[in-house]
Amino acid sequence: MTTIGSTAVMMAAVEKNVAERAKRHLIQPWPVAETVGDEARPLIGEGEGIYITDAAGKRLIDGPAGMWCTNIGHRRRELADVMHEQAMALSYNSPWYTTNPPSVALAERIAAHAPGDLNHVFLTTGGSSAVETALRFMQFYNNVRGRPDKKLILSRGSAYHGSTYLSASLNARPRDNDWMDSAGDLVVKLSAPNPFRRPRGTTVAEFADFLVDEFRDTVARVGAGRIGAFVAEPIQASGGVIVPPDGYLPRIREICRANDILYISDEVVTAFGRLGHVFASREVFGLDPDMITFAKGVTSGYFPLGGVVISEHLLEDLRRSNHPEAMFAHGLTNTSHPIGCAVALKNLDILEGGVLDHVREVVPYFQARLHSLADLPLVGEVRGVGMMAGIECIAGPAGAESGALDETIGKRIDGHCQELGLLVRPIVNMCVMSPPLTITRAQIDDMAAILCEGISRTMDDLEREGLWRR
Structure with missing residues (x-):
């Protein structure tokens, strides 16, 4: 006994x-x-x-x-059963020259939840590779459009966007980059949108105005012709759950739109129910970004999966370019993994089911x-x-x-x-x-x-x- x-x-x-x-x-x-x-x-x-x-x-x-x-x-047995069933049906296929049904169904379903004209999905293995993909797509997009100098990336204090080389270069929390190399020459850092740490004697509304003015002044100083993207978590998660001032993000979005700067909303944390919606950009913050990155909750952590939702108008710009031969030479062995996509579909069923x-x-x-x-x-x-x-x-x-x-x-x-x-x-x-x-x-x-x-x-x-x- x-x-x-x-x-x-x-x-x-x-x-x-x-x-x-x-x-x-x-x-x-x-x-x-x-x-x-x-x-x-x-x-x-x-x-x-x-x-x-x-x-x-x-x-x-x-x-x-x-x-x-x-x-x-x-x-959750439902997810465990789906993993088993999909593994027994098709455990893997090469995304370089074949497609699996779950990935198509998942892309269609995610696009239906995304705001605006974000109709196309590139699936990755997690959040870091999702942000990396979005940034590499921005570089490719500007190269094809004949703007090789429009590559700088705007990020903010307290940001965390991943651990791959480009995504980690955006990070700005204490100790993130103290001993690690990064593509610092490609990144321009802005102030953290943290009302709790705002200057003394400043109201939250005044602090929001400061952030917007700083952004506008940075674009003017650096030059819109050199800035390719602004990357922002709607809520800075690993930075300490920093909730930005009301209305700040939509104001930044308008400056990006006026200066042809791609707005990338990093929803690796905030998507798939964390804020009560599949995506929070529009529903919670009133945003229509050019791209949304996601991961984590897409499979509830049961399988590594992430992705980028990309705007229709960006792909149309590429199709209309004078370089039909230009190749987006980017992919991952486990892009559109059939088991991960099957799990994500069942996870969405559960999220939407109550x-x-x-x-x-x-x-x-x-x-x-x-x-x-x-x-x-x-x-x-x-x-x-x-x-x-x-x-x-x-x-x-x-x-x-x-x-x-x-x-x-x-x-x-x-x-x-x-x-x-x-x-x-x-x-x-x-x-x-x-x-x-x-x-x-x-x-x-x-x-x-x-x-x-x-x-x-x-x-x-x-x-x-x-x-x-x-």
Whole structure:
């Protein structure tokens, strides 16, 4: 007979064994030089619904939904069955000279949800390759149109767009590019659209005007003839759930349109239900971009897939050019992968079958419960839209830049929350919450209560250590 105590011992032994093997062979993403190739991160054994289970058998609310992606939750048999069925029917085909039915059906369905004339879809393996594809398409487009100098890319502070070479060159969070090379000569960085960090004495409306003026002045200074694209997340996700001022993005869109600058809306995080719609650009922000990138929630993380939705008018410009021989020499071995596309189609069935309605119905409650944490002395701001929220904690004056103490706060809170049954995504001094979209009101209550207690315990720690006073 197996006892609870002996089960825990066995699980601990399993975790130790896996940790030792990981340290010998597995390189984790985003390591530091001190531990690269010699690191074991916490082991997750399984997931179900909004929960994951660690190696010790402890059940945790999956606060980040994996990495913004497990939108319909863990262990959905419908998706597992589709993977099996498609693998048994057709596991792979080369996109260079053949096509599979699921990819055609998915492209058609995504185009039907996209705003404006975004009618064409190029499928990739994830978010980084989606952004990379959009940027390479912009370069190709301007080359074919006889504008080889129109290649610069406008990005913003706190942006995160991926880990491939061009996409990573747009990133502008602390430490992103400290030790990594990038195509910096192709990128012009603008201010982060973060109202919480706006200059003191400035209203949010004045800050929005500043951002728009900065954009317009940058186009004038650099020259519209040299700028190919502006790339923007509607909400800067990994930058800390930065919600831009109302009306700012549509104003930037108009400047782009007036200067023939392609507007690329990076919806890798915000698409497929995170904000209550398949795409949020038009429905939430009033935008009709030239391209939209997507990934993550398109398969709810069950299979690596991403893509770019491209405007009809861009393709028409290429067809009318004087270079019919020009080749868009870009593709991936797993472009339009049949299993990924089949999973995405079933995932869309589930989203459209009630999950999107549930998100729109429960979002006000989700936001209200998390905004109630703003009363805690350590919390500087709670912000969010849809099923995304960022709780920014500050040990210094409100609105000031984060100090050394602030940089430890997120990890401290996450440690306490894991003990209490919640996995948090700590980003420096911020706690990011983006749970599976199927979360219920009662589960939201549990999540908010644990996060509140985790922050409270962190405040107690800081006071006890003499590092902070409330």
